[in-house]
Amino acid sequence: MKVVAITGYKAHELGIFTPKHEAIPYIKGVMKKRIIQLVDEGLEWVVITGQQGVELWTGEVVLELKEDYPELNLAVLTPFEDQEQKWKEPSQEYYHQILSQADFVDSVSKRPYENPGQLQACNQFIIQKTDALIVLYDTDQPGYPEYYLKTAHKYQEDGNEYPILSISFFDINDYIDEQKSNMNDWAT
Numbered sequence: 461m462k463v464v465a466i467t468g469y470k471a472h473e474l475g476i477f478t479p480k481h482e483a484i485p486y487i488k489g490v491m492k493k494r495i496i497q498l499v500d501e502g503l504e505w506v507v508i509t510g511q512q513g514v515e516l517w518t519g520e521v522v523l524e525l526k527e528d529y530p531e532l533n534l535a536v537l538t539p540f541e542d543q544e545q546k547w548k549e550p551s552q553e554y555y556h557q558i559l560s561q562a563d564f565v566d567s568v569s570k571r572p573y574e575n576p577g578q579l580q581a582c583n584q585f586i587i588q589k590t591d592a593l594i595v596l597y598d599t600d601q602p603g604y605p606e607y608y609l610k611t612a613h614k615y616q617e618d619g620n621e622y623p624i625l626s627i628s629f630f631d632i633n634d635y636i637d638e639q640k641s642n643m644n645d646w647a648t
Contacts, residue, residue, distance in 0.1 A: 461498060461591040461623070463505040465608075466491070468514025468596030468627070473603040476513070479554065483632075484517060487596070490627055490635045492521045494594060499529050507535045507590055509582060510543065510559065511604065512551055514596045519558040533563040539582035540569040583611040592623040601629075 468487075476483060491514075495506065506522045508515040522534040536559055544555045559565050568582040587593065593612050597605040615622050 461501065461503055463507060463590045464498065464503060464592045464594055464625075465507045465586045465590040466515065466518045466594045467508070467511070467605050467608045468518075469601075469603050469605060470511055471513035473601075474513065479550070486632055486636050486639070487514065488517050488521050489639065490596075490632050491518045491594075492525065493635070494625070494627065495521060495525060495532075496529075499525070499532055504531060505533045505535055505563075505590075507537060507586055509586070510536045510538050510555060512547065512555070513604075516555060516558055519562065523558065523561050534558075534561075535564040536562045536566075537582065537586055538565075538567045540571060540573045540578045541567045542572050543567075545572070579607065580611065583608050584615075587612050587615050587622065592625060594625045594627065596627045596632075598629050 471477070474483065474487075495503065495518075506518065508519050510516060510519070519534055519536065522532060525532055526534075544552045547555065568585050569578040571578075587608075593608065595605050595609060597603070597609065609624070612622060612624055616624075
């Protein structure tokens with residue numbers, strides 16, 4: 461796998477409404493661990509759409525990892541132009557900070573938002589251009605990743621080999637336990 465798409469819940473779907481929320485470092489830590497594993501296997505590009513939440517946190521992780529893994533690149537393919545236009549100013553600033561450091565930025569639709577078809581077209585385009593999808597999703601908690609997953613499953617049904625690598629809340633809890641254990645080992 462040289463190119464993977466990464467998606468997951470929007471911040472508000474996880475009950476996260478502040479950039480200082482205690483869960484964010486753990487979500488980023490799980491993503492970092494997964495991305496490092498894939499870089500060691502040849503990963504070169506991570507593709508996100510720039511949605512608030514898991515995608516932008518992942519973008520931040522990729523940018524941090526570039527220091528140790530300069531061969532790793534970040535692409536942000538937004539579904540339409542100016543997707544951040546209605547976001548609050550701090551969210552817009554964070555978004556622009558990630559985009560300004562990304563290796564590639566473009567919009568699949570070269571127009572502002574017009575209809576949900578632009579989102580579907582973006583998901584389909586990204587899935588066709590990547591080797592796999594990493595998704596933070598739990599079937600018991602519906603949300604934004606469902607749409608991406610439907611497109612990925614359809615792509616698989618059409619006869620394409622397209623791995624879907626899931627990250628669950630259990631994976632995050634395991635990571636938290638691992639971090640706490642490491643802290644306890646360090647403290648003794």
